[in-house]
Amino acid sequence: MTAVEPMAAATARLRAAGLRVTAQRIALLMAVDESAGHADADTLRDVARRVTGGLSLQATYNVLRALTNAGLIRCTMIPGHPGRYETERGDNHHHFVCRSCGTVRDVECAVGRAPCLDPGLPDSYEVDEAAVTFWGLCPDCNDAAK
Ligand SMILES: [Zn+2]
Ligand SMILES: [Zn+2]
Structure with a gap:
């Protein structure tokens, strides 16, 4: 794989998944990709805000849900904790x-x-x-x- 600029890569993955490309979706997909994995929505929102500026927690949850439904990221629900997000690698871990x-x-x-x-x-x-x-x-x- 050649080194692709992260924003271009995120845009391509959104398109490939059939999602409309928005700045918030790009920013949050990049935030999940860059995280070590299992970050919660609050943490990802803080990272994504450096790219998009204003981003409400509700908008963050909406985007994360769309990315999860499209199979780009994986959400793990752990009782007693906020959902944790990571890049979907399809490895059934x-x-x-x-x-x-x-x-x-x-x-x-x-x-x-x-x-x-x-x-x-x-x-x-x-x-x-x-x-x-x-x-x-x-x-x-x-x-x-x-
Ligand atoms: Zn995991
Ligand atoms: Zn411990």
């Missing part, structure tokens, strides 16, 4: 969440493709995804608890 500090990290899918767990339902059900969240303590919180 799972997440580890620290109960203490809320840190989220990726866990590779053990099987490699969705759904990676067999729910044992009758064949008349079509299951396409299993969302697995592992809970526990991250190394920092584990040390602090000792």
